[in-house]
Amino acid sequence: MRTLITGGIKSGKSHHALVLAESYPIPRYFLATAQAFDEEMREKIARHKAERNDRFITIEEPIAIHEHLKENMIIDCIPLWLNNMLYYCRESEIETVIGAFIERLPSNIVIVTNEIGMGFVPVDALTRRYGNLLGTINARLAAVCDQVILMVAGIPLKIKGTE
Amino acid sequence: MRTLITGGIKSGKSHHALVLAESYPIPRYFLATAQAFDEEMREKIARHKAERNDRFITIEEPIAIHEHLKENMIIDCIPLWLNNMLYYCRESEIETVIGAFIERLPSNIVIVTNEIGMGFVPVDALTRRYGNLLGTINARLAAVCDQVILMVAGIPLKIKGTE
Amino acid sequence: MRTLITGGIKSGKSHHALVLAESYPIPRYFLATAQAFDEEMREKIARHKAERNDRFITIEEPIAIHEHLKENMIIDCIPLWLNNMLYYCRESEIETVIGAFIERLPSNIVIVTNEIGMGFVPVDALTRRYGNLLGTINARLAAVCDQVILMVAGIPLKIKGTE
Numbered sequence: 001m002r003t004l005i006t007g008g009i010k011s012g013k014s015h016h017a018l019v020l021a022e023s024y025p026i027p028r029y030f031l032a033t034a035q036a037f038d039e040e041m042r043e044k045i046a047r048h049k050a051e052r053n054d055r056f057i058t059i060e061e062p063i064a065i066h067e068h069l070k071e072n073m074i075i076d077c078i079p080l081w082l083n084n085m086l087y088y089c090r091e092s093e094i095e096t097v098i099g100a101f102i103e104r105l106p107s108n109i110v111i112v113t114n115e116i117g118m119g120f121v122p123v124d125a126l127t128r129r130y131g132n133l134l135g136t137i138n139a140r141l142a143a144v145c146d147q148v149i150l151m152v153a154g155i156p157l158k159i160k161g162t163e
Numbered sequence: 164m165r166t167l168i169t170g171g172i173k174s175g176k177s178h179h180a181l182v183l184a185e186s187y188p189i190p191r192y193f194l195a196t197a198q199a200f201d202e203e204m205r206e207k208i209a210r211h212k213a214e215r216n217d218r219f220i221t222i223e224e225p226i227a228i229h230e231h232l233k234e235n236m237i238i239d240c241i242p243l244w245l246n247n248m249l250y251y252c253r254e255s256e257i258e259t260v261i262g263a264f265i266e267r268l269p270s271n272i273v274i275v276t277n278e279i280g281m282g283f284v285p286v287d288a289l290t291r292r293y294g295n296l297l298g299t300i301n302a303r304l305a306a307v308c309d310q311v312i313l314m315v316a317g318i319p320l321k322i323k324g325t326e
Numbered sequence: 327m328r329t330l331i332t333g334g335i336k337s338g339k340s341h342h343a344l345v346l347a348e349s350y351p352i353p354r355y356f357l358a359t360a361q362a363f364d365e366e367m368r369e370k371i372a373r374h375k376a377e378r379n380d381r382f383i384t385i386e387e388p389i390a391i392h393e394h395l396k397e398n399m400i401i402d403c404i405p406l407w408l409n410n411m412l413y414y415c416r417e418s419e420i421e422t423v424i425g426a427f428i429e430r431l432p433s434n435i436v437i438v439t440n441e442i443g444m445g446f447v448p449v450d451a452l453t454r455r456y457g458n459l460l461g462t463i464n465a466r467l468a469a470v471c472d473q474v475i476l477m478v479a480g481i482p483l484k485i486k487g488t489e
Contacts, residue, residue, distance in 0.1 A: 006316055008281065008443025009454075010461025040451065115315070117171025118334065119282015119445015120290055125203065127446055128172075135173025139317030150315050152441070152476050153332055154465030155486045160318045169479055171444065278478070280334025282445015283453055288366065291335075298336025302480030313478050323481045 007151030024072035030056035033081040066100035078113040170314030187235035193219035196244040229263035239275040333477030343436045350398035356382035359407040392426035402438040
């Protein structure tokens with residue numbers, strides 16, 4: 001089963017991904033796209049690692065996510081990967097990476113992404129481009145996943161998939 | 164059937180409106196409220212036109228949307244119309260236009276709007292006023308529509324209406 | 327029944343809370359966390375008071391919400407209470423207040439909160455911290471409520487709870 005989990009800030013996305021992947025056979029993998037740019041991110045990464053402890057083998061990859069796909073994997077998260085692509089001036093490679101990512105998608109994977117487009121449209125063009133890119137990628141991932149879940153206040157709402 | 168489609172940036176709202184209106188008898192109409200203020204908008208308008216090609220008769224109207232209503236129509240979108248009303252200093256006419264728009268609503272129409280109120284509350288008063296106005300108008304439109312759809316990552320989620 | 331109502335700006339949260347609490351026996355209570363810092367808030371408070379008129383006994387409390395809980399109550403709203411905690415430099419007391427609030431939760435209450443995390447991630451650290459705190463609190467409240475409702479364009483969407 002391929003699952004896309006989306007939702008707002010602190011809506012329980014990463015936690016729900018762990019709950020779903022709990023049923024995967026061992027070894028389970030966790031593909032982390034985050035990089036510790038500052039103290040806030042360092043703390044967040046440490047907190048998430050502690051929550052996973054030794055139940056998952058962690059792979060850290062900020063850019064080439066298509067080269068590290070494995071069965072029984074969580075990838076957390078797409079927005080930070082996209083942020084890295086823009087930050088490291090690799091926007092021209094986005095299509096190559098996401099295209100290959102979708103082509104090689106394992107049959108058991110939980111993909112964590114984020115809703116960022118339901119607030120006010122930002123005034124700066126870069127943020128708007130980021131929002132357009134992420135919205136488009138989210139829709140492409142949702143199309144190839146068996147189920148799509150929107151987290152609201154920690155509660156999973158099934159958007160796509162059978163009960 | 165009157166349908167209101169809402170959702171975030173690049174969540175597939177305009178595309179889903181085309182899918183729903185595909186079943187309308189010919190001639191079908193497309194009421195476009197967008198104006199090409201800059202290159203970004205020019206590209207977006209051209210892209211949407213190409214997607215519709217000759218399947219719809221396009222009517223462009225940034226302000227007086229209540230004067231161009233027809234059966235078998237898509238209107239895309241309410242937030243840009245509201246933006247135009249504020250931009251051209253016609254806030255005092257909003258009630259007249261939206262009141263007449265609702266009164267004359269055709270029985271077959273797809274109205275495209277946007278969720279903008281699920282992010283952080285903006286610091287400037289004009290943006291907050293815009294958000295309050297759009298939220299109120301969305302709720303009034305939803306009340307008179309037969310179905311309301313929230314797009315999440317390209318997937319339509321029925322909020323109102325029978326299956 | 328304990329109900330949590332969330333949703334965006336002007337999505338009909340407060341109005342739906344009144345609709346739900348209409349069935350409560352008299353006396354009904356309304357715990358208001360808002361303070362009239364400016365003209366905009368003064369108007370909003372007056373408008374909400376007029377809508378309730380004499381159907382509810384209003385209690386105003388910006389900080390110690392855990393000390394005013396009663397059966398058959400609406401509390402409106404959690405985001406403004408959290409804002410007050412930060413504004414009055416009482417962040418260290420958040421856990422005490424919300425912990426006691428949850429512990430003493432009446433069996434008939436409607437809690438109004440807000441979705442603020444589905445837009446772009448804000449650039450300033452204080453707003454991010456506020457968003458993280460509110461997201462976490464919303465999830466804790468949702469966990470102890472019997473039903474959770476997401477308002478979209480004035481339409482209630484059941485996220486948790488039986489039909």
